[in-house]
Amino acid sequence: MPALPAIEVPERFNGPPGSGNGGYSAGLLAAQVDAPAVEVTLRAPPPLNRPLVVEARDGATVALDGDAVVLEARPVDLDLEAPAPVGMDDAQAADAISGFRDHDVHPFPTCVVCGPDRDPGDGLRMFPGPLADGRFATVFRPDASLADEDGVVEHAAVWAALDCPSSGPVLDMSPGAAATRAPSVLARLAVRIDEELRVGEAYVSVSWKLGEDGRKRTSGTALYTADGRPVAVARALWIELRA
Numbered sequence: 001m002p003a004l005p006a007i008e009v010p011e012r013f014n015g016p017p018g019s020g021n022g023g024y025s026a027g028l029l030a031a032q033v034d035a036p037a038v039e040v041t042l043r044a045p046p047p048l049n050r051p052l053v054v055e056a057r058d059g060a061t062v063a064l065d066g067d068a069v070v071l072e073a074r075p076v077d078l079d080l081e082a083p084a085p086v087g088m089d090d091a092q093a094a095d096a097i098s099g100f101r102d103h104d105v106h107p108f109p110t111c112v113v114c115g116p117d118r119d120p121g122d123g124l125r126m127f128p129g130p131l132a133d134g135r136f137a138t139v140f141r142p143d144a145s146l147a148d149e150d151g152v153v154e155h156a157a158v159w160a161a162l163d164c165p166s167s168g169p170v171l172d173m174s175p176g177a178a179a180t181r182a183p184s185v186l187a188r189l190a191v192r193i194d195e196e197l198r199v200g201e202a203y204v205s206v207s208w209k210l211g212e213d214g215r216k217r218t219s220g221t222a223l224y225t226a227d228g229r230p231v232a233v234a235r236a237l238w239i240e241l242r243a
Helices: 022-030 088-096 155-171
Strands: 037-042 053-057 060-065 068-075 136-140 184-193 203-213 216-224 230-240
Touching (some): 022 037, 022 060, 022 068, 022 155, 022 184, 088 136, 088 203, 136 155, 155 184, 155 203, 155 216, 155 230
Antiparallel strands (some): 037 184, 053 060, 203 216, 216 230
């Protein structure tokens, strides 16, 4: 069997300090799985600027840091459907009041996706905020640095854009939220991308809670075109860290 290409998370794409953003890291590995939908489990914090060996193992595709499995990807039947879309104006209004914008409340303010300490063009600056119906919404405006020469956004960046917004309903980052819960980290992400995303377009992100079991919380996220057409959907499992 031919060797699979190694993956490496650039320093720019951090999540918690010193480790890769979960969605971006997972998307790098998922790109090597030939399936309409892929689920990636994070076994350890993905390191930055360090090649991870990729190999097939027991029906999965794994990324290894030495002997340790960091990421494990498998095809999945993701039957999660995108809910009713949200208008761009409503998504922008929710983003504007998001608790993710508050450096003192945000658990990881330098995160490449949802960190308020990242500059436009460097970070994605997606700040999911609450809607009247209990869902959360924000806007994804992909920068040219996230795309190929044809303006198609790389899948790892789409995975990142689906990752952090899914924590909105999990962390309940409503206006004035005081981070009463311990920080949560992404443990598993399943993604189906139905249509390529392009630079120059703005996409609405909508996220909603699916369930809760102790420290485990599941949520869904979908991305839509400005006219309400769903282009990608994800299911996320978040684990609340122990105090």
